[in-house]
Amino acid sequence: MLEKLFKLKENHTSIEKEMIGGITTFMTMAYIVFVQPAILSNCGMDFDAVMVATCVASAIACFTMAILANYPIALAPGMGHNVYFAFVACPIVASILGDKSPVEPWQVALGAIFISGMIFIFFSFFGLRERIITAVPASLRNAIAVGIGLLIALVGFEWSGITAPNPATYVAMGNLNSPPVLLSLFGLLVISCLMARHVIGAVLIGMVITAIVGIVTGIAAFSGFTSPIPSLKPTFLKLSFSGALSIGFLELVFVFFFLDLFDTVGTLIGVGEKAGFMKDNQLPRAKEALFSDASATVVGSLLGTSTVTSYVESAAGISQGGRTGLANIVTGILLLCALFFKPLIATIGSGYDMGNGTYLYPVIAPALILVGCMMMGCVKKIDWEDYSEAIPAFLTITVMPFCGFSITEGIAFGFISYTILKGVTGRSKEIHPIIAIFSVLFLIRYWFVFTK
Numbered sequence: 120m121l122e123k124l125f126k127l128k129e130n131h132t133s134i135e136k137e138m139i140g141g142i143t144t145f146m147t148m149a150y151i152v153f154v155q156p157a158i159l160s161n162c163g164m165d166f167d168a169v170m171v172a173t174c175v176a177s178a179i180a181c182f183t184m185a186i187l188a189n190y191p192i193a194l195a196p197g198m199g200h201n202v203y204f205a206f207v208a209c210p211i212v213a214s215i216l217g218d219k220s221p222v223e224p225w226q227v228a229l230g231a232i233f234i235s236g237m238i239f240i241f242f243s244f245f246g247l248r249e250r251i252i253t254a255v256p257a258s259l260r261n262a263i264a265v266g267i268g269l270l271i272a273l274v275g276f277e278w279s280g281i282t283a284p285n286p287a288t289y290v291a292m293g294n295l296n297s298p299p300v301l302l303s304l305f306g307l308l309v310i311s312c313l314m315a316r317h318v319i320g321a322v323l324i325g326m327v328i329t330a331i332v333g334i335v336t337g338i339a340a341f342s343g344f345t346s347p348i349p350s351l352k353p354t355f356l357k358l359s360f361s362g363a364l365s366i367g368f369l370e371l372v373f374v375f376f377f378l379d380l381f382d383t384v385g386t387l388i389g390v391g392e393k394a395g396f397m398k399d400n401q402l403p404r405a406k407e408a409l410f411s412d413a414s415a416t417v418v419g420s421l422l423g424t425s426t427v428t429s430y431v432e433s434a435a436g437i438s439q440g441g442r443t444g445l446a447n448i449v450t451g452i453l454l455l456c457a458l459f460f461k462p463l464i465a466t467i468g469s470g471y472d473m474g475n476g477t478y479l480y481p482v483i484a485p486a487l488i489l490v491g492c493m494m495m496g497c498v499k500k501i502d503w504e505d506y507s508e509a510i511p512a513f514l515t516i517t518v519m520p521f522c523g524f525s526i527t528e529g530i531a532f533g534f535i536s537y538t539i540l541k542g543v544t545g546r547s548k549e550i551h552p553i554i555a556i557f558s559v560l561f562l563i564r565y566w567f568v569f570t571k
Contacts, residue, residue, distance in 0.1 A: 125189055125443040132442040137191070139320040140441020141449025144193050146326050147432040147486050148450075150470075151177070151195045152457050155424060158201045162209040162225045164423065167349030170461075172422035174454045175351070180415030180427050181451030185444025188407040192390060192433045193450045194415050198524070200378060200426040204228055208371050222359045228371065229358035233420035235376040239413030243406060251384050253401050254551035259533050260397070261497040262512035264389040266519035266529045267431050272491025273520040279303030279484035280473075299471040299481040302338050305329060306485035314489065322439050322486045330466060330482045338471060339482060343462035354423020377564065378527055379426050383412045385526035386429040393494050394437045431526075435490045507544050511537035531561040 127133060156169035173196055180194035208231070212224035255263075276282035280300035285291035293300055310325030318324065333339030387409075391402050402408070412429055419427035436446055470478025498516075502508045515533030522528050538558040541550045 121445060125185075125445045127443060127445070130442040132440060134445070136440030137443060137445040138449050139323055140191055140436035140439045141446035142436075142453065143320070143323040143326075143439045143486070144191070144430075144433050144436030144441065144446065145450045145453040146323065147435040147483055147490070148193060148195055148430055149457070150480060150483055151198070152454075152461075153470075154198070155196050155201055158205050159225070159425065162205045162228075163223055164225050165353035168351050168353040168355070169424055171349055171351045171458060172354055172419065172424040174458050176415065176419035176422045176424050176427050178451040178454040179418055180411065181447045181454065183414060184408060184411040184429075185447035185451070187411050188404045189444040190391075190396070190404070190408055191394075191436055191441035191443060191446035191450075192387065192408065193430045193436070193447055194412060194427050195430055195454075196419060196424050197379075197382060197426050197428040197430075200375075200382070200428065203374070203378070204232075204425040208374075211371065226357050226359040228425075229420045229423065230360045231371040232375050232426055233358055233360070233417055234372050235379065235426075236413055236416030236420060238372075238376055239379065239416060240410065243410040243413050251380075251553055251557070253405075254553040255384075255388060256508075256537065256549075256551070256554075257400065258501050258508040258512045259515055259530075259537060260388050260392050260400075261500045262515035262533060263385050263519075263526070263530065264392040264494055264497040265501075266516040267385065267389040267434070267526060268393075268491040268494025268497075269516060270491075270520040270524055270526070271431055271434065271487050271494070274524065275484045275487030275489075275491065278470075278480040278487065279307070280479045280481070281484075297473075298336065298338050299473075299479040302329060302333050302336070302481040303479070303484045305332060306481065307488060310485050310489055320439055322435055322489065326482055326486055329485065333482055334466065339466055341466050345459055345463075346461045348458045351422065356421060357423060358420055375426060379412075379416060379428055381527040381530050383409065383429050385530050386431050386433075389494070389526075390429075390431065390434050390437065392497055393434060394442070432487070432490075434494060435486055438490060438493045507537070507540040507546065510540060531565075534558045535561055 121134060122128065127137070152170060152173060155173045156166040159169045160166040177193070177195040184190055184192055184194060208228045209224040212227045216222070216224060216227070273282070280293040280297055280303060282290050283293035295301070295304070306325055306329035309328055310322055313321035313325055330339055334341045387402060387405070391397050396402060415427035419425070436450070470480050472478055501512045511533045514536050515529045518532045519526055519529030534554055535558045538550055538555050541547055
């Protein structure tokens, strides 16, 4: 049955590899179970209800991607999207609604996400996002993969404490004598050694060993196995459609749509390129994958969480052999299990409190750093001798990690510079019309954002 449904032999994989891939992806993204409610509770949402909504919406999205598209690309509320939701969108809504409004700002923001998701579904039927994937030139596709790798690695360095903030240079070496940093370095060494020896499941094994050492040394707090499942009632179907449709909030709908569009396209291209899913410059079953992503956003808003999108951490599971939707089924099941095993998942996914308002994630961080290493291979496929290809690729790669951890911004700089450089070198015929159109839209967006 599993062979017929997921075509394991055709994809040169096995049930064992898919399980390892699915577990690895879950462990690298388990932090979202705790980070998401922590962020959204800042705008008045119920912490426990958001946690349940996050687990359920993510699991449904993973199952949908698995069945419709047969890809091991997990989905969950996007980092960056949740920050925009809580700290930008909700304050904007609050300033417009005033203190006497019968609805909360977060309800209106959820309504805007629902509408943006429905627009996504509409465009999925016409293949708009699928055409965008096909239109992206090879140099930018490979650059997106490398940029995502650097972004993931930088997150890993920050979450490990190896990289620390510095007012003069922005980043500096962290305190290597700190216990969580030492645990991160230990995990990095263990996983690196296992990978160098080509051990199957190297990332997963290394994370488990790191977690055990963390528990023994008291760095990772073991707080039990199970706990009751909280109620979803405080956020379920609490979104406000009428508020989101008012003229003052159309900007929010557009921004949520734009961010999800290019984060999803960027993730599918980047992860797909690295995993070898791209065939003849196209992603097979792209329409199904994009529909899965769009429907996940709608479901998430109904349950009570911000934009659900494809996760770059899926690259960790893919690096460990995940090649089909079966890995996503495993990830989805584990997300549902997290509802019952909240204390156990917290041992791996929750952070180490540094006492100054920051948290480190020493069990997860080493895996993210080495996933970045795995994704660097695509850099050799870029034509570095042709500057009309090299410069857009370089900007795509560097803007993603260095300008707000944003896949969308990296794609924007890549599209715009590609269009300009091909134009000034007399090679405008190489510019796909879709790339040109979105370059103009990106420029309009920047003008609108930075001139307000």
